[in-house]
Amino acid sequence: MIIACADSRADPATIFSAAPGELFVVRNVANLVPPYETDGKYHGVSAALEFGVGVLKVKHIVILGHAHCGGIRAYAEDTAPISPGDFIGRWMSLMAPAAEKVGARGSMSRTEYLERMEQASILNTLDNLMTFPRLSKLVERGAVTLHGAYFGVAKGELSVLDRATGEFRPVGK
Ligand SMILES: [Zn+2]
Numbered sequence: 490m491i492i493a494c495a496d497s498r499a500d501p502a503t504i505f506s507a508a509p510g511e512l513f514v515v516r517n518v519a520n521l522v523p524p525y526e527t528d529g530k531y532h533g534v535s536a537a538l539e540f541g542v543g544v545l546k547v548k549h550i551v552i553l554g555h556a557h558c559g560g561i562r563a564y565a566e567d568t569a570p571i572s573p574g575d576f577i578g579r580w581m582s583l584m585a586p587a588a589e590k591v592g593a594r595g596s597m598s599r600t601e602y603l604e605r606m607e608q609a610s611i612l613n614t615l616d617n618l619m620t621f622p623r624l625s626k627l628v629e630r631g632a633v634t635l636h637g638a639y640f641g642v643a644k645g646e647l648s649v650l651d652r653a654t655g656e657f658r659p660v661g662k
Pocket of ligand 1: 519
């Protein structure tokens with residue numbers, strides 16, 4: 490199961506050379522997963538997780554982030570919303586814990602800062618996955634493995650998260 494951004498350049502089937510039927514994909518703005526909530530509202534990602542884990546019995550869940558993510562940039566640069574509801578702003582506030590870990594931009598270049606935010610958000614989303622009670626049990630039992638991946642859209646380079654160090658390493662290097 491892959492949770493990816495809606496960005497057309499971050500297409501999981503293309504990145505993983507997957508044929509129809511191979512990947513169960515959820516895409517949304519900035520590949521986020523809200524924490525487990527039981528507020529009786531509408532939870533598209535939670536429903537997809539329930540289906541992937543409960544029905545399809547996926548063994549691996551990949552959070553696939555990418556470079557030059559418009560959602561992350563909107564959050565980092567506080568872009569003006571298109572509606573009073575500010576759907577993007579509210580949605581992107583899910584990455585507040587990640588932004589807090591990255592801290593102030595300081596002397597980082599804009600590109601470096603946004604890349605840090607994009608990658609920290611993947612780690613935060615992996616934490617959010619563990620708030621789903623049944624999923625966290627399956628992960629602890631080793632029945633499901635969680636992964637982080639990051640696609641550099643300009644170079645076409647895929648990096649994979651090393652959970653031990655928290656760093657992303659290019660595949661095959
Ligand atoms: Zn994106």
